[in-house]
Amino acid sequence: MKGAFDSASAGKVTAGLGRVRVQLPFVRAMGGNKKIWVALAILGPILLLVLAAPFLSLPPPLETDVRSSLEPPSLKHPFGTDKLGRDVLSRTLAGFKVSLVVGFSVALISLVFGITFGTLAGFLGRRVDQTIMAVNDLFLAFPSLLLAIGLVAIIGAGTVPVILAIALADVPRFIRLQRSLAFGLRSRAFIDAARTVQASKWWIMRRHVIPNTIAPLLVAASIAAANAILIEASLSFLGLGITPPAPSLGNIIRDGQIYLQEAWWISGLPGFVILLVAISLHFLSDGIREALDPKARK
């Protein structure tokens, strides 16, 4: 049996990425988590509105109509209008779309870079670790909002610079997290088991390290997405983010700021949307964390 097996196998090398399988108990725990349902109950309708925006009879977000300047909320304009007579709901939904793009992109960039460099640093250790972490700590030393402001000031405003600026502040945190997780796995017996069959470091990182760190990383990513949305709003509010007239939740609020006394809805209603989104995203990440952490499950 042995001989036949050996000869048939000679020279073949297998490839194929280690598949990350989500285990059933995890999905079940997510489904059973109340916080996740609360978050989805808030986010779901907002997302639906964003997607349905083109089909609603709303004026386009950039269309001005000076005759209906500063109109309070009505059936025609549910969120009212601003100084230039633009529909605030339409602008809020468009701005929210930008927020989502920013949040998602930042989370994705942070995950990719965090997992890559964090795994290398934590698993390989020594020189690689020292080098990566030296650079990493340099970035960590800056306050994240300041770093973002500085970067936008250098490379200019717009969606892509904002994404890059926020990600630059988040990536080092992800690298730290992934490094510590990978480091903890290094001495586990199943890693030793793979080493005794002379599995390459690349193989071990792909098949054993990353699949076992992905869960906490996803939690961090959901928190990072929520924060990115808030930071984007703050940057835009300060005039450093998305450049008007393109709408973003931050610059809508900024525009309405000077009319706060006569037209509260311009800032107030988009502000309320940000509040809802931020709360629900934090609920969501909390829920995911509880679902993933067996100790938090009751």
Add this chain to the structure above:
Amino acid sequence: MEPLLQVRNLHTYFFAKGGTVKAVNGVSFDLMPGERLAIVGESGSGKSAMAMSLIRLIAFPGRVVEGSVRFDGRELLDMTESELNTVRGRDIGTVFQDPMSSLNPVMRIGDQLIAPLRKHMRLSVKEAERRAVELLRQVGIPAAEERLKAFPFELSGGMRQRVMIALAIACRPKLIIADEPTTALDVTIQAQIVELLKSLSQDTGSAMLFITHDLGLVARFAQKVAVMYAGRIVEMGDVTQIFHSPKHPYTQCLLRTIPSIEGDRRRRLLQIEGFPPDMRKPIRGCAFRDRCPAAEPQCAMEAPELVKRAEGHVAACWLDEGLASLPIGRDWLAGEAEEAEAGAGLEMAPASSAAGGAGTVAAASGGDAPVLAIRGLGKTFLKRGGPPWRRRETKIRAVRSVDLSLRPGEAIGIVGESGCGKSTLARMLLGLEEPTGGDIARSGEVQIVFQDPYDSFNPKMRIADIIAEPLDVRGIGSPAERRLKVRELIQKVGLDPIFLDRYPSQLSGGQRQRVGIARALALDPKVVVADEPTSALDVSVRAQIINLLSDLKEKSGVSFIFISHDLSTVRHISDTIAVMYLGEIVEYGNAEEVFREPAHPYTAALLDAVPVPDPVKEEARKFKPLGGELPSPANPPAGCAFCTRCPLASDRCRSEKPPLREIAAGGRKAACHEIA
């Protein structure tokens, strides 16, 4: 005389999300003052839950739902939390399994000892301090005054357990509850702790409740024994009654599943098939019936009550003599049925080496070229400390200079206390650690079976992928061939291929260890290193794994290296024994000879420390436990490494290091000046 502790119909349930776990299902017993009762059972039998229920230390979501616990004339289950606290601290002392997590890591030993003394005994600071020193001396801690200022991490495991015992006896309790107090310790230390508990109970008159899964310890320690299975006591009696005339089939099986360091070596251990019942499901009839060879229709209908068998001896079985009542049970106990089944049931791969099947002793002495030869192997770890301008380097010589060779089909057992270098040696053989001296010649694959079956698999991988991983890494075979090979491997270790689609978390400890063995065999290794392969398993499952390993050894011609501190297991599977002490082999030779007549005083002490599961023999042994602990490998004694603990040590031992020399024909070697 009034019983000190009277437990009646105790029920403890855990209201978990997946269903109610009925951990304790109606336990009743009496404990007289000064009596030593051992509660024996496997994990999940409810023994710890029962003991913790007595003092209401059951964690959420567990709750005592029914029953009565009368201690010293008072009902514990009705007390308020504050009343109970004075009882727990003063009248009942507790010792847990893991002394590191039971001691506060950021408090000095002295402070932890003094607080309860002041609270319960109302002593002044000065008096309490004096008493604390006295207590530490009483539990055998040298330099007690200095130890008061130490933190728990500065003490060894054995010393920490002594501190726990000092805490437990601090207020002169009437009862001490010890939950697996020696499980985390080495054999020699274990023997010291058991002796200490025994003498403390004799000196102070405290009653003791000793919870353990180790029947040998029970024989050494207890006066009375209660055997628990599935949340109930199935048999209870005097220690001699339980060991010499057990009446319940479970007790009868348990006593035969344990390998012994004494007498003739049985070829196969008796094994109890199957697993304990799921405690979430209601149990109809006798809980043991699925695993009982003598089960009858009646057993499925109605659970037997504890019935008196002799004075002070009760058992819960419909049959008067348990298994011995029926011919089928007698055969089973005699091991005949087992042999037949083993021959038919386990399909083994054809032996790939000539040595397989032929007597293993012959294989050991035959002239085959060794599959593994190591010469002068050493490993020194460097530990750097101190500030950068005054670097201090400590050399820790984990393995000093080891020569070994392994023939095809030979099984070598490496024994020694933790810290003796046996695991480092194994890691070097596997290529996980670079040796700092000497060389290793391997003639084929060396694979490993790990100690902890809970840590040795990637929890995110299916069993099929886990077993196939070595093949995947090497790129052996097409995917279809690999699947075939994986099925073959899992059947070889006695598991149903249905397990291939499961995840490690869905398997029991014994099943996982089988998967670990299947993975180790995937590359058709010449040598398999088994690092404490059974120490994390329950007694009944342990026998299954030991049998599986001995079958594999005999039928497939693989050479084995067993690393263990459990001498009885090593003896059962090994042809040759190497005893290690502080990084060196101090005795080497044929397993039977080493066990029959240990030459080195250290080997003799190790063997002495292993309890024999027979109370009469234990009584007759009158051994003296080996004192002291393993010296630090960073600062080994001059001369013979063992001289600090050796009863034979002379001046020569303290100055001149004895070489490993041949002391008898047949390759028997030992490193000692004092033996002929």
